[in-house]
Amino acid sequence: MFKFRDLKIGLFFLSFSLIFAFLLVPTIQEDWAHSSKGRIQSYTLGPRFFPYLAAGLMGLLSIMLIVQNLRPHKLKINEDKLPPRKNEFYPVLAFMSMGMAYIIILPFIGVPLATPLCLFCFFWYFGNRNWTWILLFAMGVTVFIYGVFEKLMGIPLPMGILNRLWTFS
Amino acid sequence: MDIFLNQLGLALQGTNLLILFIATIVGIIIGAIPGLTVNMAVALCVPLTIHFPLAPSLCMLFALYASGIYGGSISAILVNTPGTPASAATTIDGFVMAQQGKAGKALKMALFASFCGGIISVIILVAVAQNLANVALKFGPAERSTLLLFALTIVGVLSGKSIIKGLLAGSLGLIAATVGADPMLAVPRFTFGRLELEEGFGYIPLLIGLFALSEIFQQAEDRMQTNIRSLRSIKSRNKEDESLTLQDILLSWKTIIRSSLLGTFIGILPGIGATVACFLGYGEAKRAAKNPELFGQGTVEGVAASEAANNAVTGSALIPLLSLSIPGDSVTAILYGALLIQGVTTGPLIFQNQIDAVYLIYITLTMANIAMVIVGYSFMSFFTKVTDIPRNILFPIIFIFCVIGSYSIRNSIFDIFVMMAFGIIGYFMRRLAIPVVPMLIAFILAQPFEEAMSQALVGSEGNPTVFVNSPISVFFLFLTVFSIWFTLRRSFQEKKG
Numbered sequence: 001m002f003k004f005r006d007l008k009i010g011l012f013f014l015s016f017s018l019i020f021a022f023l024l025v026p027t028i029q030e031d032w033a034h035s036s037k038g039r040i041q042s043y044t045l046g047p048r049f050f051p052y053l054a055a056g057l058m059g060l061l062s063i064m065l066i067v068q069n070l071r072p073h074k075l076k077i078n079e080d081k082l083p084p085r086k087n088e089f090y091p092v093l094a095f096m097s098m099g100m101a102y103i104i105i106l107p108f109i110g111v112p113l114a115t116p117l118c119l120f121c122f123f124w125y126f127g128n129r130n131w132t133w134i135l136l137f138a139m140g141v142t143v144f145i146y147g148v149f150e151k152l153m154g155i156p157l158p159m160g161i162l163n164r165l166w167t168f169s
Numbered sequence: 170m171d172i173f174l175n176q177l178g179l180a181l182q183g184t185n186l187l188i189l190f191i192a193t194i195v196g197i198i199i200g201a202i203p204g205l206t207v208n209m210a211v212a213l214c215v216p217l218t219i220h221f222p223l224a225p226s227l228c229m230l231f232a233l234y235a236s237g238i239y240g241g242s243i244s245a246i247l248v249n250t251p252g253t254p255a256s257a258a259t260t261i262d263g264f265v266m267a268q269q270g271k272a273g274k275a276l277k278m279a280l281f282a283s284f285c286g287g288i289i290s291v292i293i294l295v296a297v298a299q300n301l302a303n304v305a306l307k308f309g310p311a312e313r314s315t316l317l318l319f320a321l322t323i324v325g326v327l328s329g330k331s332i333i334k335g336l337l338a339g340s341l342g343l344i345a346a347t348v349g350a351d352p353m354l355a356v357p358r359f360t361f362g363r364l365e366l367e368e369g370f371g372y373i374p375l376l377i378g379l380f381a382l383s384e385i386f387q388q389a390e391d392r393m394q395t396n397i398r399s400l401r402s403i404k405s406r407n408k409e410d411e412s413l414t415l416q417d418i419l420l421s422w423k424t425i426i427r428s429s430l431l432g433t434f435i436g437i438l439p440g441i442g443a444t445v446a447c448f449l450g451y452g453e454a455k456r457a458a459k460n461p462e463l464f465g466q467g468t469v470e471g472v473a474a475s476e477a478a479n480n481a482v483t484g485s486a487l488i489p490l491l492s493l494s495i496p497g498d499s500v501t502a503i504l505y506g507a508l509l510i511q512g513v514t515t516g517p518l519i520f521q522n523q524i525d526a527v528y529l530i531y532i533t534l535t536m537a538n539i540a541m542v543i544v545g546y547s548f549m550s551f552f553t554k555v556t557d558i559p560r561n562i563l564f565p566i567i568f569i570f571c572v573i574g575s576y577s578i579r580n581s582i583f584d585i586f587v588m589m590a591f592g593i594i595g596y597f598m599r600r601l602a603i604p605v606v607p608m609l610i611a612f613i614l615a616q617p618f619e620e621a622m623s624q625a626l627v628g629s630e631g632n633p634t635v636f637v638n639s640p641i642s643v644f645f646l647f648l649t650v651f652s653i654w655f656t657l658r659r660s661f662q663e664k665k666g
Contacts, residue, residue: 054343122565
């Protein structure tokens, strides 16, 4: 399944560098000739130079990787690190989804509600069934974060709905 | 001298000492748990330092750095699994000693050797950094840009198994660095009208994503079930097997000094790091030993060799960072950003403009090594238990800290999404065996490189020969060409192999 892995990596980076160079870099505004910065710009390489340089470098390296992996002796399974099997990737996907959900709900329901909820989901999904531990850690971490960041360091954490409730009360 | 004494007094304040000792405990715990890395610990604590003055910030970061590398030896000795890659060679003799009932002796030797390595490295840092900076003071924008060009080639070259993939990661870092305003003309690039992107990607969300979050995703693959149980106790029936004797120290002192010097040298070279130092230290000790056959059979010399070498990297890695502003490895890359946040600009001028910060760095790094010995020795029995902490509790909690840490820099939810995006990128890079360190280092060096190059061209009214006019620039261009030649040669050998 993981045959030609580096070849695929090379093709991916080559496509990315082409898209970057031909679609994204031209969106950078470069016409400064009539502005006060025009004189400076005539001496510098311009705002597009460095992105082109990075894209060119990436494209060149991708081609090198592709050529290197087109050699017959390289057409073998990469043994250094096998890719995650489907059943290995599901927990990662679940972690990413739960994490993303936490970030999305954070501004709406606030840290004090979202954090224990998120931790509870994580603990449960990853096989923790000890309710005492789950509650202790979920609440403990929330209190710790609120205490250290909000109270000790004065960083206003997102409070979401709680902010409105407190203001209302 | 007055400045030094002032900084010493500042560093020895009660709050700073408290932070130093807490960070040392945390560092050893993180280092001892396989899967948690020093990079992750330092990256996660950078957001906290924003709200602290310089002294406690440095106490925290250096304590995590030094003790984290030592902490890796605990699980290397007790469970044959290095807590950090830098302790991989410690398993060879350390675990055998633990099986022989000499775990206590091995742990104490690891601590003693780590301390010696760390202190020797600080001494060399103090001796070398300023002299190197005095040379670097003669650099103008042209010399700086050629130096940074050389640094860009060397960090890509020396990272990871596959050179091309390392360089590809570097080019991705360069592309990531182009987001935001152009450093010379302030022209917005790839901001897509979003105000948050005007300053480019936040440095801290990027590094937390690449180093901490991607690690957590990787741990999630087996549902965080692979808990490692420490089976060995450091208590032994024979009292002599538990303690480090004068005879052990006399047997190992030459090895410790040799490995410390070797580790220090490796630390100065950008991109190599503590893992290579640890194996080189071990290999060199075996080569120089009267009885090399004892290596691998459970000799204290073996433990001393690898541990002195890996901790010796901590001080010397700061030499290129402080004097030339080149972060040589992942931790110094993170420290570079942390120092910038504190208003400390590394580079040759730091020795003229911010000498107080330099003294504070020397002092806190020394204190971190001393605290490592005190805490490591006092709580040795406790630290042997930390490998038992269930991962399915630990990693979700670390995830929450990643999120809050990224948010706390600019109070921005957008930064959390940036962290998440780079976490996902970092995870796939790890899975595809693409190293993440070159990406971070290229990201850091890209903007100063572009700035120096533009300044040189503006200064010379667009004349490109400015890059070959001075002997220093030519020297760095020569090194760059040599580095590329070396890369191509290694790549060719890789192909043949």
